Amino acid sequence: MVNPTEVRQPTGRPQAATGGASRQFHTSVLIKPTSSRCNLDCSYCFYLAKAAMYPWGDHPTLSLDTFDKFLSQYVPMSAPYLTFMWQGGEPTMMGLPFFQDAYRLQKEHARRVNPVLTPPVTNSIQTNGTLLNDDWAKFFKESDFLVGISLDGPPDMHDQFRRDRTARPTFDRVMNGIEVLRKHDVPFNILCVVNRVNVEQPRELFAWLVAQEFTDIQFIPCVEPAEGAHSAEEGITDESITPEQFGEFLCQVFDAWVETGIANVRLRWYDNIIQRLWGFPSEMCTMSPACGYLVLEHNGDCYPCDFFVQDDQLLGNIHNTPLREMVGGRSFIEFGQTKAKLHDECARCPWLSLCYGECPRYRITASGSAEHTLPYFCESYKRMFSEKYPELERLSIESGRTLGLAVQQRAIPADERTAKRTPSFEQVLEVAKRSRTGRNDACPCGSGRKFKRCCQRQV
Numbered sequence: 001m002v003n004p005t006e007v008r009q010p011t012g013r014p015q016a017a018t019g020g021a022s023r024q025f026h027t028s029v030l031i032k033p034t035s036s037r038c039n040l041d042c043s044y045c046f047y048l049a050k051a052a053m054y055p056w057g058d059h060p061t062l063s064l065d066t067f068d069k070f071l072s073q074y075v076p077m078s079a080p081y082l083t084f085m086w087q088g089g090e091p092t093m094m095g096l097p098f099f100q101d102a103y104r105l106q107k108e109h110a111r112r113v114n115p116v117l118t119p120p121v122t123n124s125i126q127t128n129g130t131l132l133n134d135d136w137a138k139f140f141k142e143s144d145f146l147v148g149i150s151l152d153g154p155p156d157m158h159d160q161f162r163r164d165r166t167a168r169p170t171f172d173r174v175m176n177g178i179e180v181l182r183k184h185d186v187p188f189n190i191l192c193v194v195n196r197v198n199v200e201q202p203r204e205l206f207a208w209l210v211a212q213e214f215t216d217i218q219f220i221p222c223v224e225p226a227e228g229a230h231s232a233e234e235g236i237t238d239e240s241i242t243p244e245q246f247g248e249f250l251c252q253v254f255d256a257w258v259e260t261g262i263a264n265v266r267l268r269w270y271d272n273i274i275q276r277l278w279g280f281p282s283e284m285c286t287m288s289p290a291c292g293y294l295v296l297e298h299n300g301d302c303y304p305c306d307f308f309v310q311d312d313q314l315l316g317n318i319h320n321t322p323l324r325e326m327v328g329g330r331s332f333i334e335f336g337q338t339k340a341k342l343h344d345e346c347a348r349c350p351w352l353s354l355c356y357g358e359c360p361r362y363r364i365t366a367s368g369s370a371e372h373t374l375p376y377f378c379e380s381y382k383r384m385f386s387e388k389y390p391e392l393e394r395l396s397i398e399s400g401r402t403l404g405l406a407v408q409q410r411a412i413p414a415d416e417r418t419a420k421r422t423p424s425f426e427q428v429l430e431v432a433k434r435s436r437t438g439r440n441d442a443c444p445c446g447s448g449r450k451f452k453r454c455c456q457r458q459v
């Protein structure tokens with residue numbers, strides 16, 4: 001299943017920069033301030049099951065003390081790249097005063113690292129939107145938060161699986177939250193879970209999202225083995241979709257996107273492919289060669305990815321294990337390398353340089369193992385690429401031409417399909433414009449630094 005409040009995948013993979021005693025380790029952090037506690041009860045949410053590890057009866061809540069302790073180690077280690085993603089459960093259940101204090105703490109720690117050139121702090125929050133009001137929106141605007149809203153389409157699609165704890169529909173409350181964000185000019189994107197219902201109506205879904213004037217959309221496919229099954233081979237849950245359905249969905253949505261005009265709507269997955277064809281790194285970990293970022297649970301426990309918040313992946317607790325020890329430890333390093341343990345078919349696949357064998361979680365879903373196995377949606381991607389690659393390439397050539405990028409043609413070998421060269425400064429700026437790179441996003445040049453601290457700074 002998916003986490004209905006799933007935040008955008010991290011934009012930066014961990015990067016170690018050599019520097020002797022002052023060795024830095026840049027990574028983003030995903031924070032679970034309420035653990036899995038949520039005011040909704042979406043039937044496909046995988047994170048709700050974490051209540052078994054962190055029971056709601058204990059009222060899991062991130063304290064400012066724990067956050068302060070984390071910041072005191074994370075900020076000096078990762079500065080000047082300080083990227084925080086708030087997620088749940090439902091993070092807004094913490095209440096606005098907590099976020100105001102947490103933001104103040106972030107700034108204080110950033111200032112401590114460099115009082116003159118204080119590193120910027122980037123925050124994003126993934127929310128179901130139902131608790132938002134004017135005060136929240138003002139705070140998000142003033143503090144430069146990027147907001148992700150979980151919305152599965154119009155009421156007949158959204159309310160199918162996204163209900164509250166008394167089984168009431170939530171669509172109207174989510175749309176109210178969106179209205180409040182719009183009123184205060186807060187930037188937001190839509191995260192849409194592709195489930196058994198909306199997967200059958202890709203064009204209707206896309207047309208509806210466009211009609212709402214949503215311009216930044218991400219689709220996440222829903223799949224989980226059925227209760228008692230060890231893998232999807234033995235059966236999938238009622239909400240889940242099949243690879244065949246998702247392949248059809250990807251193709252149909254792609255066609256609808258092209259008809260709408262790719263410059264008018266940002267569809268994250270396709271945009272990332274085009275960006276890869278231009279020769280730039282993907283901003284999505286699922287389409288990157290390696291895994292790993294940091295997850296901070298409410299009590300200070302740290303993990304390498306929120307799909308792997310489980311006992312055997314615990315890196316340590318911030319109250320008793322130094323953060324540098326966690327990210328330098330064997331489990332974190334081995335976790336990062338798992339993605340590269342490809343199935344033979346992936347290693348030979350013409351689409352490897354775009355797909356990288358997908359997210360290991362979907363390999364586990366398919367077969368029970370993350371190593372040397374095929375992901376559940378492999379067939380969907382193969383269909384999409386084999387049917388739409390020529391069009392994707394044409395779009396990347398066309399849009400690339402206006403940016404002065406010469407994208408290589410189809411005849412080239414797969415591993416060279418994405419251009420391997422250093423882009424010019426002007427090209428980076430154009431790509432940033434095209435992909436709406438924010439000041440605090442990773443710089444498209446691939447340096448791993450924030451845009452405003454890298455190429456944008458030179459403007």
Ligand code: SF4
Pocket residue numbers: 009285286287290291292293304305306307339358359360361
């Ligand atoms: S397992 Fe890897 S690719 Fe999948 S979400 Fe986690 S870090 Fe990203």
Ligand code: SF4
Pocket residue numbers: 345346347349350351352355356357358374375377378379381382
């Ligand atoms: S399309 Fe399938 S075989 Fe090819 S790289 Fe992706 S997961 Fe592997």
